[in-house]
Amino acid sequence: MTKTLETTDAGFFTCPACDAHALEVARRYTLVQHFDDTLICDCGATEDGTAATRQRRVTTVRREWGTLHADQHYTLAGRECADAQTAVLAYTIFCPACHETAADAYFWAFAERDATEEDAEWAVQCAGCGRAYETAQQEEV
Numbered sequence: 001m002t003k004t005l006e007t008t009d010a011g012f013f014t015c016p017a018c019d020a021h022a023l024e025v026a027r028r029y030t031l032v033q034h035f036d037d038t039l040i041c042d043c044g045a046t047e048d049g050t051a052a053t054r055q056r057r058v059t060t061v062r063r064e065w066g067t068l069h070a071d072q073h074y075t076l077a078g079r080e081c082a083d084a085q086t087a088v089l090a091y092t093i094f095c096p097a098c099h100e101t102a103a104d105a106y107f108w109a110f111a112e113r114d115a116t117e118e119d120a121e122w123a124v125q126c127a128g129c130g131r132a133y134e135t136a137q138q139e140e141v
């Protein structure tokens with residue numbers, strides 16, 4: 001059963017069931033990252049030294065938990081990540097020779113272009129007895 005938290009100030013929170021004064025937050029979300037990868041051409045065939053470029057989207061489901069503060073922020077105590085799913089969105093080869101000898105993932109340089117969090121779900125519970133509460137959305141600090 002979910003009880004609505006009367007005050008937004010969790011610092012004054014007192015659990016009616018166990019008298020605890022701390023709230024725990026658990027959060028589940030999907031992290032979507034976009035990467036621009038570059039493979040170096042070192043044979044001199046290309047002017048800018050780029051053998052290939054690649055755009056990837058990496059999707060990871062994450063679970064985090066921590067302690068909620070009075071201002072709705074929380075301190076991260078732990079995190080679990082599921083296996084990342086990778087989709088290649090674009091792939092351009094400028095130097096086939098270098099690409100053939102160096103396309104092993106080890107030689108790619110990765111640059112994260114952006115990262116967004118989607119499908120976030122929140123759960124807040126008493127740190128003492130685990131009773132569930134509803135509160136406004138929290139942010140990690």
Ligand SMILES: [Zn+2]
Binds near residue numbers: 040043044
């Ligand atoms: Zn080359």
Ligand SMILES: [Zn+2]
Binds near residue numbers: 019126127128
């Ligand atoms: Zn409690």
